[in-house]
Amino acid sequence: MSADLPLAFLQPWALLLLPLSLLPLLPRRHDTLVYPHLGWLPRDRAGEALGWALRLLAVAALLAVVLALAQPVRPEAFVPRIGRGAEIVLLIDRSRSMDERMLPADWRTIDPLNLRYQAASRGERKGQAARDLLSRFVRERTDDRFSLMFFSTSPIRIVPFTQHSPVVQAGIAAGGIGRGLAETDVGRALAGAIAQFDQRAYTGSRIVLLVSDGGARLDAPTKRRLHEAALRNRVSVNWIYLRSVNSPRLDTPGEASEAVPEIALHRFFQTLPGTYRAYEAEDPESLARAVADVGRQQNFPREDVERVPRRDFGGAALAVAITCCALLLALRAVTMRAWR
Template sequence: MQPGRHLAEAGRPMLNLAQPIWLVLSLPLLVLAVLRWRRERVSQEPASVALIHPQLELLARSQVAQPGGRFVRWLDLLAQLCLVLALAQPQWIGAWLPETPQGREIVLLVDTSRTMSITDFELDGQPVERLAVLKDIVTRFVAGRRGDRFGLIAFGSVAGTLVPPTFDRDLVSAMLARLRVGIAGDDTAIGDAIGLALKQLQAQPRLRPALILFTDGDSTAGDITPGEAVALARHMGVPIYTVQIGGDLFAAGRPKAPAKTVSEPGLAQIAAATGGRYYQAGDRGALQSVIHDIGQREKTVVRPATRRVVQEWYLLPLLLAVGLLSLARLSAIRRVTA
C-alpha cells in the first residue's frame, strides 16, 4: 500500500506525503548542523593561553569579517531541508472522483408500422402520433442512463439494426429522431426484431442485458415466430420488457393476425416467459411511468469511488530551495567582494 493511503481513505481533504521515507535524510543534515554549531561555539570561547604575535591586530580584524558565513550556512541548511521535503512529494488529497456506473446492454425495439401514426396521444393539448411521443420519452430515458450500452432496432414488416449496442448515447438519440412511420413496412415482425436484438448482445456481458419492445399490437409478419424468439431469449437469460403503445390493437384498419394452428405468445406472455414485465401505455403520462419503472428495475451498478483529486505540491518546496540557495550564493559573493 502506498504510504499515507490509509489517511486518504478517511474521506476528508488533507495534506499527505506520498514518499515520507525521504524525510530520513533530514536527520543527518540536522546532526551536521548541530555539530557545526557546537564547533563554532568552541572556537569562539576565549583561549586560556595568550598569544603574542606582531600581526595579532590583523588577525582580529579578519575574524570580525566572518559573521556573514553563519547566515550562508543556515540558508544552505534550510535549502537542503526543502529539497528533502520535495523528495517526500507533499500532496493535497481532495474530493472523491465519482466512478462511471457499470451499466447494462439495453436494446430498444421500436415498432414503426403503419398504426404507430395514429394520433391518440396528446402533447400540449394537441393530438400527436404515437411514434412521436415514444421517440421523445425514450430519448430522455437514454440520456439519463450513464454507463449503459444502447442498441436500436426498428421493425415493421422487416427488422433492421439502426445502432448496435454502443456507449454513444448521442448517436442513439440522433437515430431515434430520424425514425419515421413505415420505414420498415406496414406490418409487425416481432419475432424477427427479438431474434435480431439477441444477436447484437455480447457473448459474456458484465451485467444481464435486457430488451425493451415498444409496439402497438401482436406479431403479423416475419420469418421467426415470437415463440421461437422467446425460447432463444429464455436460453440466453435475457428479459424482455414489452410496452403496448395505445389501446386499440386493430385501429385504423390494421388487419388482424391470421389464424394459426399453434397460438403464438402475445406481449404479456413474452414478458412473463422471459422474466420481464408487460406494460400498457395509453397516453403520454402512462408511457413516462412505464419508462421510469423499467429504469428502476434495470438499475446501473454504481461502483464505490476509489480515486481522489490529487494536487502535487512538491514544486513549492523545490522553488523555495532554489530561492534559498540563490540567496546563499549571493550572500557569499557579497562577503568575498566586500
C-alpha cells in the same frame, strides 16, 4: 471500494534508489566549520527552520522522483458487488415513424375530427419524449447495468453493459441525430438484444425494454429462435408501445386482429417463457407512467462483479516532485534576497 486494492510498481527496480532521497539530510561541509567567536550571538530559530524546510523539501522532491520512476499503479481488479436492480437492454426504435408526434396531453378534450391535426402540430415527438424519459430512468437507477441498442432495418449496438450512467446518457442523446429509416425489423432487433446476455453470468433480473411504435409479423423460424434465446438467457420483455392517433390497441380481441402487426407481436410476446409486460403510451404523461412502472417492477437483488480499471499514480508523484522543486527555488530566492 477501489481503495482496498493493493499498490504495485511497474518498474520496481527504481525503488533501489530510495536511499538517495536521504542525501539532503547528511551534514554538509559548511555545517562542520566552527566559529567560536560567534557563540555570543542569539540562536537563529527562523534560519534553522528555513534550513530544515529546504532539506525536507529536497527529500520530498527526490522521493517523489524515485516513486515516479517506479511507476506506481493500482492494478485492474474485479470486485464483487451486491445490490438491488437489474441488467436492462434499452432497445429503442429509430425508424422514421419515431420522428412523428404523440398526442398532446389534453387530447381527450379535443374534437375527434380535429385530433389528428392537433397531434401533428402540438404533440411532442415520440423519439424525443422517449429519449428524455429513458435518460432520466438511467440516471435514477444507479444500481442497474444498462446496454443500449437502436434499431430500424437492423440492430445497432451503441453501449455494452455498463454501470456508468454518463456513457449511456451520451448514447441515448446520440439517438436524436439525423433521421431514421423507413423500415423496421423488430424480430432481428429483439434477437440482437437477447444475444447481449450470451456468455454472461446470470446475476439477477434480466430485461429487454423495447420502446417502439410499430409491430411485426414474425415467421415461424424467427419465433422459434426468439423463444429459445429468451428461455436460455432467462430474459423478460417489457414493451412500451408508443401508440399513434390511428394505431390499434394491443388488447383488441378477435382472430382478425392477428393481421395487425402490433397485435401479432403483442400476442407472440405473451408466449415467451419470461415475464412480459406491455405499456400503451399515447401521450407524454402515459409514457412517463410506463417508464416509472418499469422502474418499480425491476428492483430485485442482484449480484455481479465490477471491473475496476488500472489507475496510474506516476503522474501524481511527478507533480509532487515539481511542486517541491518550485518551492525550493522560491525559498532559495527569498534567502538570497535576504542576504543581499
